[in-house]
Amino acid sequence: MSNTLLEVKNLKKYFKTTKGMLHAVDDISFTINRGETLGLVGESGCGKSTTGRVVLRLLESTAGEVLFGGADVLAFNKKELRRFRENAQIVFQDPFASLNPRMTVAEIIGEPLVINKKTSNRADLYKRVIKLMDTVGLASRFENSYPHELDGGRRQRIGIARALALNPSFIVQDEPVSALDVSIQAQILNLMDELQKEFKLTYLFISHDLGVIKHVSKNIAVMYLGKIVEMSDYSSIFKNPLHPYTKALLSAIPIPRVDKKRERIILEGDVPNPIEPPPGCRFYGRCFCRKDICKDTDPELKQVSETRFVACHVAT
């Protein structure tokens, strides 16, 4: 059994818009090993959430390959897809929108078991729902509550319990803590850590918050406008970022410290429009160390050391 659980090769996802093709995900490749976490970080509109959804086939890809345990996810038929979804789950960003307001907590958590016929009778279902609630730290007295009666942290626990119900090996975490307050965020992050160890889970962890990403991930991929610009193990990317965008992103984070002053790189302008992007490096317009070559030639993601990849003509 190979150690690689998920392998994504040259994945593309374009959306048709009235103004032209929107390149949400444009030719990205990465792998995740069993039991590890890849953190996917980037600003809004960089395609990180789309990546998560295409990998789970909640969205159909435009081109590329997704191999899950060696099997081609994009070629699955209906039946195989259903089996795949028992193995690969997702936790959503918004604990308000991702739970059906007309269903009780127990109904929501039990639904995957019902749909996939994992249980034969009500008593067994009930037992398993209560066990799941216990696993994610939800008191069983909330079983008949509706989501709107609970706070954000508890709702997110419901979402996690639902994702765990089918015993998946892989979970896409789509900004699972960004809607939560810091003190609750820390509780949920710790819970995810524990669950990963207990159930040997593999995560694709999507976030815009580098602090969160660093906390949870072994490897980190930085996305900008549909491309992975840098990918590396977590410590080197923070100690020595190579790509100018990574540098700027790191320096832009306000750090809750007064003893350390870091140099600020303030980027010019806004993230450009992903509709029909011009050739050349996507970061060209905002880059502070651009060269002529960057304007016309799109840099490829090149391996610079055993664990590091960077897509830049200047930084290597």
Added chain:
Amino acid sequence: MGDVTVNVNNESKKKRSQLHDVWRRFRKSPIAMTGLCVVVFMVLVALFADVIAPSDGRNPGYDIHNLGNRFQAPNAEHIMGTDEFGRDIFARVVHGSRVSLLVGFIVVTFSMTLGVIVGAIAGFFGKVAENILMRFIDVLLSIPPILLAISIAAAMRPGMMSIVLAVGIGALPLYARVMRASVLTVKEQEFIEAAYSIGASKFRIIRKHVLPNCIAPIIVQATMGLAYAILWAAALSFLGIGIQPPTPEWGAMLSEGRMYIRDHWHMVMFPGMAIAIMIFALNMMGDGLRDAFDPRLKK
């Protein structure tokens, strides 16, 4: 067993908590409560019409001609007076509520059922299905209801069926549009995606996740639609292409009284008031329901 719902404890407890919230908010609005009381009162009147105004030969009845009693102004015996055949107008108004409410309920059930199905399919599946269904709805909307009613009445016999068809078809687009709009909103919510991610089928998603979240606007629309149906049924009967005399129907009574309005105002006054109060009450109740279902709108 294909479909076990996770009905962990008892059904009644959980159903109550949501309706309870709506009811609590509804109760706080005096306007809505007034509307509700009037509507409940009207329904009771309709149910007990034979008790309130029996027609057993002894009392002046809604269907007993008594030409010696014609055109009496309101008095102690006939509190709303009598009509050109000497029938008691109070009794006819009371019995008329039966006809009006019945027509209203049938029309609403008919147009709501079809409208919800059409709207749900159009909203959920989109693309070709949506185009065909919604253009069909647009066609319906472009036919003036009176014209539709006259043609249906001409094709069939005037009566209950033609009213139900004419008014029902006229109201169907409203339900379809409300339904389509709310399905479109609900469909984009993350919990629908979550349902796909756990392997739910489209049918299950529509049934368990989409429809329950679209009910509120439809209920509000149905309340308003009841008023609409009663009003149109009265209008069509007034024009003579709906319920036919001697059945006591408010619109038809107005039509009969029209000829005598100069000397005998009471013949149009009371059925007219019955229609107005009923419509007014239903609309107040509908407004109250809308606010109760969606408290955010009011802030």
Added chain:
Amino acid sequence: MSDILLKIEDLTVHYITDDGTVHAVNDLNLSLNKGETLGLVGETGAGKTTTALSIMGLVPNPPGKVINGEVEFEGEKLFEKSEAELRQVRGNKISMIFQDPMTSLNPIMTVRDQIAEVVLLHENLTAKEAKEKADEMLLKVGIRADRAKEFPHQFSGGMRQRVVIAIALACNPVLLIADEPTTALDVTIQAQVLELMKELKKEFNTAMVMITHDLGIVAEICDNVAIMYAGSVVEQAGKEELFTNPKHPYTIGLFNSIPDIDSDDSVLKPIKGLMPDPTNLPTGCPFHPRCDLAMPQCSEILPKRTEISENHYVKCLLFDGGG
């Protein structure tokens, strides 16, 4: 004349709703000097925004009601002013920046007209002069003059927030209240906006209340920090002091909850439990059910505001000498 610009004393604001009385702000004390920036930090429901609205005299009534307390601005008591007098203060001497740049601008007015409107309301200028002033403000926040005639939807989120800042600063206010001004923005855009605010603050010498949940932003831009919990300020100190020597268990808990990108610590030490229900606050210190250092008397006695060192106030029985 003293340096104190804004002083809030024992402010208590309740919202009276059907589900009970929401204790939004309880016995809050704050003060702010001229030209100074105060970071008001707290989580959702801590009462930050209500505090800001009280300063502006904009607490919606009903359901909101100021139960007790005073807000003194430039030595004058704001609650004693008439609505007309308050309007003269709002937008002129005190202005506010809201969190969501998408909804705080009028979509059918050009950005220039929106800035000119504020200027016209408060300053004795002709329409032409107001427009010139508007263009000048746009330039100051880094928007090219040729974009002045555009509508808000033609701007990105970061640019819109710049317009909002231009409106807020147009009348040269003495106090600027910024309610989570960068929360809706991406990090790199947030960095731009914060940089701009820092520069403008220096240029206009405006005092600022920066409402935020992000201690990183506080470290970036503030002079003093007040930490809010359950409607009251539990700790207030100078920035250096608070970051190096936090005292209140809640403040310490907050710091421990933030994933630190500079250290390799991998376990977060979150605060246990949840924010209390503001309609039903715990007795005594509102933080005691979540506090690791809670003592038996914490559930009984409401701690007083104690100055433990110069300009460092804590509301906690651990430091409340008098008890």
